[in-house]
Amino acid sequence: MASSSSHTGASQPSAAGGPRVIVAGATGFTGALAAHLLWRHPDFELVAVTGRSELGRPLREVYPRYRVPLTFEPLEVERLQGIDAAVVAYPHAAAAPTVGALRERGIRVVDLSADFRLRSLAAYEQWYGEHPRPELLDEAVYGLTELHRDQIAGAGIVANPGCYPTASLLALAPLARAGLIADLVIDAKQGISGAGRVFDETTHLSMAGENIVPYKVAAHRHTPEIEEQLALLSSSADVAGAPAGATNELKVQFQAHLVPLDQGEMASCYVTTTRPVASEELKRMYTDAYAAEPFVELLLEHPPGVLEVRETNYCRVFAAADGHTGKVIAFGAIDNLWKGTSSQAVQNLNLMFGFPETRGLL
Amino acid sequence: MASSSSHTGASQPSAAGGPRVIVAGATGFTGALAAHLLWRHPDFELVAVTGRSELGRPLREVYPRYRVPLTFEPLEVERLQGIDAAVVAYPHAAAAPTVGALRERGIRVVDLSADFRLRSLAAYEQWYGEHPRPELLDEAVYGLTELHRDQIAGAGIVANPGCYPTASLLALAPLARAGLIADLVIDAKQGISGAGRVFDETTHLSMAGENIVPYKVAAHRHTPEIEEQLALLSSSADVAGAPAGATNELKVQFQAHLVPLDQGEMASCYVTTTRPVASEELKRMYTDAYAAEPFVELLLEHPPGVLEVRETNYCRVFAAADGHTGKVIAFGAIDNLWKGTSSQAVQNLNLMFGFPETRGLL
C-alpha cells in the first residue's frame, strides 16, 4: 500500500541523484504543475513543495491528478541545504524577496512571477508599483526559451515569461526580427485555468461555462513585456533593407478574454507591416526561424486549435498574408499552464543544468 | 393527450387571426428557432414549416426544445394561399430564387441568407459568385434593425444581417457615424451553434469541447457586409468637424474563431481613430446612439459577457478609450442564433407588420 493515507496505487518515484529542486508556492495551479513535471522528470529530484495554505497535506490530495506524495511545508530559506534549484510560484512583488534570499544561498531560480521579466525598471514601476529588489534585475534573463536560449543556460535567475507573451512572441518573433511590425493588435483567448485557483464569479461553471468575457480592458500587465521583447528583437534586426527599429517604439493594443475551457490559449496577432509581405516570404521567414525548434510546430496550411497542444510544451504557430487588407495575421497556440508557464520552466531548467531541452517533456 | 405521438404535454397554440407566416428551411438551427419564436409570438400565426430533409416529422421531434407541433412539408410556392410573410433560411444562392418566387405572390420576406445583404453586386460576385436574381437587389433593405428601422418597416425583402456584422456594427456604429474609424481589426468569437447543424470535426464535442479554433483565415464572407455598412454610416456623417468619409474605403481585418460553448458571440473591435477620442466623448456618443434602443444594452463601466444575452434579442455594447495606444476598443455581445439571426428576423417582422418592436421578444 502506498505511503499516503488517502489512497493506494503506484507512483513513479522522483529521480534520486540528480539536481535537487524545490517548488515554492506549489498550492496554485502553476506551482503544482511544475511539481508534477519535476516529480516525474527522469533527471531532477524534487525534494520539497511549499505552500502555507495547505500545510501538512500531500500535494496529491490537493491536486489528485498530480500524483506527488510530498507534503506541503513552510518555506524556510535559511534552513535549505543541498538545494540546486527552485521554481518560485509567488505573486508579483512577493516573489522578488524570496528569489533574492534563494540566490544568496547559491540556489538557481526559475521565477514564474512578473518581478524579473522587464528589463526596464521604469516600465515595471509604471505597471506594478515599486520593485522590491531592483538590484537583482541585471542578473535575470527573460525565460522565453526559444528567444534567449544561450543566456538561460548560464543564468542565476530565469524570469519565466507570462503565458500571453509566450504565445504572442512566438507568433511574432520572425516578423519582429525582420523589423516588419509597424502596428499590432493582439486578441488573446484563454481557458479558465488562467484565472488560477480563485473561487468567484470568474471561475464558477454556471457563470463561466457558456460565456466569453473580456477582462482587464486596455490595461493588461503583459503588454509592456510583449513590447519590450519585440523592441529587443527588432533592434537586433540585421536583415538588409529592413527599416530597422520600426518596432522599437511600438505600442501594442492587447486584449485578453476568458473562454469556457480548462487549459489552452490562443494569441491572434494582427500586424500592419512596414512593407508588403507575400505569403511565400512569410513561409520562408517562419520556416527559417522554427524548423530546428523542438517545441515550435509551424503549420503551413491552416491555423492551429489549442486542443492540439493541450498538456504539452508545444507552441503551434501559423502566419498568413491577408490579401484583402495587405496586413499579416499570425497565431500562437499554447497550453497556458504548460508552455505558458510550468513546462517552459522545466524546459529552462533542462537548459540550466545541461540536460537535453526536451527531457521529461515529450 | 397531445396530438403528436411522440409525447404528451401542453404547448401554447400559435396566434390565430394575425398575419400568417411560414418558415422555409426550418430544419437548420436558425430556421427552427425562427419557427419557435413565431409559434409562441402573440400576434403572428405560424402556419407552416418546410424542409426536405425531415419531411413528415414534427419540428418538435427534430428540435425537442422548440415545442412546435407543425410537421415539415415541402415548399411549393405556387400553391401558397393567404400567406403574408415568410422567413427564408436557405444557403446563399439557393435563397434568392425562392425569395423571388415568394415576392411574385406578394409575400413579404425576411431572408436569412447573404443573397440580399450587399448593395454592391460587384462585391457580391467577388465573395460569392454569380448572383441568381440581381434585379431584386434594389427591393431589399439591410435588416440590422437599429440602423435601418424606417426602411425595414415598408420593405418587401429584408436581408437579415449576418451574426458577425450584427455584433460588430452595433459595437461600431456611433464611431462610424462620426467618421472616426481610420483603421479597424475585428476579432470575433462564436459558440459551436454558429457552425450549424453540421456533423463533423468542427462540432464533435471531443474535438470542439476544449478547443479554440480560428477559421476562414483572412477570408470571411462577412467582411464586405461590415465594410459596406460602415461606409454607409460614415458617408452620412454630419457631425461638424468630422473628417467625413474616413471610413469610406476602409478595409477591415476580420477574423472569426470557434470557442467551446453553444450559443453566444463576441465581436472585439480594435479601432484606430482619425483623431484622439476621450472616454467621456465615447460615453456621450454611445449613450446618444443607444439610450432609446430597446434591444441595445450599453454598458458604461465594464465589458459584457455573452452569457448575459443568451437566448435574448439584446446586444450588449461597451466602448473604451485605450490610453496606452490612443486607440479605441469596442465590444458587441449577442446570441448568434437570436439577435444574430432569428430573433432579429422577428424584430424586423414586428416592424414590417406594425407591431411594437419588442413584441414576442421580451
Place this chain on the structure above:
Amino acid sequence: MASSSSHTGASQPSAAGGPRVIVAGATGFTGALAAHLLWRHPDFELVAVTGRSELGRPLREVYPRYRVPLTFEPLEVERLQGIDAAVVAYPHAAAAPTVGALRERGIRVVDLSADFRLRSLAAYEQWYGEHPRPELLDEAVYGLTELHRDQIAGAGIVANPGCYPTASLLALAPLARAGLIADLVIDAKQGISGAGRVFDETTHLSMAGENIVPYKVAAHRHTPEIEEQLALLSSSADVAGAPAGATNELKVQFQAHLVPLDQGEMASCYVTTTRPVASEELKRMYTDAYAAEPFVELLLEHPPGVLEVRETNYCRVFAAADGHTGKVIAFGAIDNLWKGTSSQAVQNLNLMFGFPETRGLL
C-alpha cells in the same frame, strides 16, 4: 435611458394591479430565478427582492440575465404592507421562522427550503436537527404540483419540493400509486447550478468542467422526502389486486452526482416491482397518469435528455420494462432550477391565486 446606472435597454415592467409578491433571499440562484419569473409574469406584481449580501445592488446587476431592476433590500417582515405572497429562498432552519412571521401577517408563502417538506417531525429531526417552528407543519402542503394540486390551491404554506424529489417522484408516481415498488435505487445527476452560488472546488470550471463527482454518499437529505411521498402515494392505492402498502416502508437507495453542465437534472430510477409489469401496462399506466398534465411530457419510445427541458417547467418522463432482469427503469428529466425549484414555485403560485397553471410559464 433605463433607470439603472449600469446599462441602458428596455425591460418589460412587472404587472401592476395583480397580487403583490416578494422574494425573500433572492441573492441565490433559485431566489433570483423566482424573481425573474415573477417579474415577467403577466399577472403578479413583483414588488421587492431581499438579500443581505447584495444590499442596494439591482438584481439585474448581480444576475445580468435576469433583467429585474429592483434593488436588494433587507427583509423587515413587520413593515410589510399590502403583500399577498412571498417566495422564501432561505437555507433550511433559517426559513421556518421567517415563514412563520410572514404567515402572522396573512401572507401566503411558497417556501423553497426543506423546513416544511416532511410531514413527519421525527424524520425532519433525524435528517436536519431540531425544527424551529414545528407547529406550522400542519399548515404546510407538499408543493409537487402534479401530486397535490387541490391542497396547494388553498394552502397558506406550500413547501416547494427538492429538485431530486421532483424528478424522481414524477418518474415513479404511477408505479407507486399502483403499489408496485418493492425495491428502489435512484441514481441522480445534476448540473453545477445545483451546487448554488457557492465558490469552491465543486464549482470551479477547471475542477468541475471535465468531471463526474458523486456527493453525499449514502446520506442525501432528499431521501426521506422521496420515501414519505412514495409511501403516501402507495397508501392511497386503490387499484384492485395491487399489494397495497408495498411501498410503505420502502428504504430508497439514493445517490446524487454532479456532472459538467449548468442547468439540468436526470433521475434514473431502478425499480424492483412487486409483480411482473409488461411494457404495455406501463405505457397505459403512465399515459393515464400524465395525458392531461400540462407540464409532464411523457415519452413513449426513448428516454429524454435534460437539454430538452432546459429553462422550462416541463418534466419529461419515460418508463420501460427491462426484459433482462424483470425490473422497471424510469427516468425523470427536469431543469433543476426551473421545475426543480423556481418555476414550480410559480406554478404553485398560479394555483394559489386562481390563475391558469401555465400562466407565465410557456
Place this chain on the structure above:
Amino acid sequence: MASSSSHTGASQPSAAGGPRVIVAGATGFTGALAAHLLWRHPDFELVAVTGRSELGRPLREVYPRYRVPLTFEPLEVERLQGIDAAVVAYPHAAAAPTVGALRERGIRVVDLSADFRLRSLAAYEQWYGEHPRPELLDEAVYGLTELHRDQIAGAGIVANPGCYPTASLLALAPLARAGLIADLVIDAKQGISGAGRVFDETTHLSMAGENIVPYKVAAHRHTPEIEEQLALLSSSADVAGAPAGATNELKVQFQAHLVPLDQGEMASCYVTTTRPVASEELKRMYTDAYAAEPFVELLLEHPPGVLEVRETNYCRVFAAADGHTGKVIAFGAIDNLWKGTSSQAVQNLNLMFGFPETRGLL
C-alpha cells in the same frame, strides 16, 4: 524540419529493437490512442498503423494531439513480416476474422472488440448474433489485467474488456469474490468520446454539450460481460462462510448515460448484499484486494471524480456501506479511452512481453 509536410517540431521516435507492433484500425479514437501510447513506449516499436478511411494521411494529421508520424496503410495480413504483436481496433464481428488471420502468422493480439470477451458462445450469439470464428474462443483470455494477470502473460489472444465492465468489475470484484452480491444495479456515466469518432446528434456540441442522455435502455451489450465475470469471481469464492455462488445467476440491471465531457467514466454500483456488510469489513476487503495493485487507487474516505484519472491508466475505487438501506454502494472511475480501452491494452502488452506492467504508463 520534421519529415511531415504538415508542420515542423520534434517528436520522440518509437523504440527500435523492441517487440514490433502494429495497430489495425487506428483511425478511431481507441486505435489512435493505442498507437500514440505505443509510439512513445520505451520498449515497443510501433511499425505500422492501418485504416482504410484515412489511407496515406499521417496519423498526427488526423489526430494532432498524437504526434505519430506514421502514415495510414491498408492492412494486408499476408504480407506482414517480423511483427510480434497487434492491437486490433475493429468493430465486433469484423474483428474476429482479422484476429484469426493474425494468429495464423503467429502474431499475438490484443483485440479491443467484443468478439472474444465472452466465454459463452450462447451469450455472444444472444447479444451479438453469429460468431465469425468461434473456434478461437478457447484461445482467448479476458483482458481485465487485475483479474486475469497470469493467463494474460501467456495468451495469444487477449480480449480487452469493454470500458463499462472495466470500471464496474474493479468496483465490485472484492464483493463478488466474497460471494456477497445478491442483486445489482449499475448506473454508468461516460463522456462523449465514448460515442467514438461518430458525427451526429449524439456528439454535436450544441446537442450534447448541456445534456445528460441515457442510451440503449435496458439492453446494453456490456451487460453479459459483466455478469459472466462476476459469476466467475463468485464461483471461485473460497471465503469461509460465504454463500458461494450467490452471484452465479445474477442478472445485472445496467444503464449507460452520456454526459458532457470528453473523456471519463463513472460506474456507480448499487449492491444488495447476501448478508449485512459493515464499513470496516468493506475497507479491509478492498484494501486486501487492491493494496498491491499499481493501477487501482483505493479511496478510503470519499468517492472519486473522473477528472482524477483523466488520461491515466488508473482506476479509482471507493465502496461504502449504506446505513440507511443496509446495501452497499461502490464506485469505479476511469478514463474510458485509457484504462477503459487503450492504455489497458498496453498494460496487457507489457505483461505479454515480460515488461514491468507500468512501463510506458506512468
